[in-house]
Amino acid sequence: MLPVVLVALWLGTWAWALLITLLSIYGFKEFARATGLYRERLFVLAVYLAMIAANALAYLGRFGLFTVLPMWGVALLTLVPIVRNKTEGMLQDFALSVLGVVYFGWFLAHLTFLAIWDGGLGLVLYVVLATQLNDVVAFLFGRLFGRRHWTALSPNKTVEGSLGALVFGIGFAFVNWQLAFPQLPWWGVLGLGVIVGAGGQIGDLTLANFKRNVGVKDFGDLLPGHGGILDRLNSLTLVAPVAFHFVRFFFDGFP
């Protein structure tokens, strides 16, 4: 996936916004197919629409509208049971669709918003690369030093692997400090490192939890050996908005 990410960033923010929109839609499609929500086309189409809107607003830099987008998305979803004139299973489908709008759509659209900031390219690259490497480091540390398992959500996770990933996230942030986000003070870099190191693992566990609830091993099989798109984006989904709002709140770096 890395070449696709780099090409999109090289082409410009429009290509990046398009890529994030497509990834969100495809990721949600995998989720909807795994849960069975996909049978309710109107819910799925409403979520797609909210995802397109979220990325369009992020691309245009309309922060106010972008922030309230989940409200409009959920408002749109409330119409679906009325249009369908049906009650059976609607609560579950509605809840899953809200998750789609907020977690898979709005959360991921923060990656588009990160890219439009002056100097945001470094931040985007750091968040994407560090999150992906974080998974690899957690796996490697777990294999090499892992002794103590610590969560039922993903039984292969070990304390040693998770701590290794956290340390790596912080270290990677400091190594790239001057290159990726020179305007941040040391504690800002530390904060970003913790967000990636810990947030990535929380995002990973969240999706693992979803998969265990639904009863699937992977959400898809688009990427051989890695599962589906959602299986690759699991960490990024949570890290992107948290990193965005951390930088915006403390450093006011966004429009």
Next chain:
Amino acid sequence: MSDNSITPTPNEPRAFSYAPMPDVGLPIRDRLGQYPRVPDITFDALRTVARWTAVGLTKLQFRIEVRGDEPSGDRVALVANHQSHLDSLVVLASLSERRRREIACLAAKDYFFEKTSLALASSLFAMAVAFDRTRYTELRRWTRILREQRRGTLLVYPSGSRRRSEAHDAILFVLASSGWTIVPVAIAGSAQAWPIGRALWRPFRRIRITFGPQLSATPTRDLGGVLASFWSANT
């Protein structure tokens, strides 16, 4: 005063229950080739656009003459002779949009669904579904599928290949025993429009499609002979 007399629902524990789509976990080329097709917003939309494009280009490039009445009925198997890659597109172009939307063209899995690119082209443009001729249980599987279907249109080439002319009796037996209406279709001129072995087709040729009468009263053992006569009389 508000009316609180609504009958309460039984006080039983309710949990979310998930029913994944039946093709979750299958590779894309298998998902494209399955029959009955599992609803998929992306594939359905792409199939509509591709079908319109393919039919539009076919009608633009070839003079298609249609003889006989378009078949009617809920479960119809169009059984055609096969001479060219154009055959399916020409049959699609001669049908109504409603039939085109639901039609599935039986295609060899080991040829059309081995590569994802070819599977995409076959499934989206020519409405192909996979028939695994290498599995000896395939006919039994199709018998079960066809018996369960309440509605559908199939396009079948019982010769199995553009290089053969005689029909395989087994697939005809499956269609007949499943209760589907068999309609013979003769395609004439497609072999000249896109001959076997040529990389490109020859546009502006005349192609004739003849829909024959339904073969519902024909005994199953005679189907092969009746079809052969129909095809030789109309090609």
